[in-house]
Amino acid sequence: MKKKYIIAVFLMILGLTFLFFYFKEEKVYTLKEYSPSGKLLAMSEYVIRNKDTVFHGKFISYNEKGIKINEGQFIDNEPHGNCFYYYDNGKLESVFYRKNSKINLECTYYDQSGLVKKYIICDSLGRTAFIIKFDDKVVKMYDGYAIWPVGQHKVVNKKLGEIKKGDDLKVGDTIRYNYLVANIPYAKRTFKIETVGIDNSKAKRIIKNKLPAEIIVEEILTHKGLNRIKAITQYTFNDKVTRVKNDTVSFDVNVN
Incomplete structure (x- = not known):
């Protein structure tokens, strides 16, 4: 009996959900x-x-x-x-x-x-x-600038708070930082993130693209002390006038 009741409630919820989205469209x-x-x-x-x-x-x-x-x-x-x-x-x-x-x-x-x-x-x-x-x-x-920093934030319960000088950051905290990165025509682009002085192959980063020209990086801090995070772009052109354009921007966070 209890099982039938659960099934009936489930079907009712399913039906109400369908009607909600049907009329919402x-x-x-x-x-x-x-x-x-x-x-x-x-x-x-x-x-x-x-x-x-x-x-x-x-x-x-x-x-x-x-x-x-x-x-x-x-x-x-x-x-x-x-x-x-x-x-x-x-x-x-x-x-x-x-x-x-x-x-x-x-x-x-x-x-x-x-x-x-x-x-x-x-x-x-x-x-x-x-x-x-x-x-x-x-x-x-x-x-x-072909690469332009947009902002740096600490992520707490999926909410963003701007990182300010003197903020208390700890190992295990998650930060998010964004860049505008040009999609320059007729050029091959490379983009990478690195923290100075650490083994970046072990860094915990997720890099996502957002249209039209934004890159969003979410990183779990793993290194105590000063973290200097660098974003590096290189554009390689086919013409003989401008062969390579390099741009680097960086910011610091102190991790306790």
């Missing part, structure tokens, strides 16, 4: 805009929330000739992720990874032949951290 509508001559100029997906129209989903626009001029996606009324922009002849002009309508995190520009002419990464506020320009795949100039 939003219906997606499509808004289309046409020219006076009847040609499709734009298409955007949206949902209805609290009786308001919220752009959420794919968008695409065309010029009067029917050639696609941009496409991407909205999340909660804001463009987000990769958005593609095209020349009037339909060739790709640029790709922006957008945080929202005001902030781009990564931008790549192309010439009419399809080659990259400029690449930029920005911080979370949209400020340029690194820019590089090309001419026929050859580096013409670059400015800024």
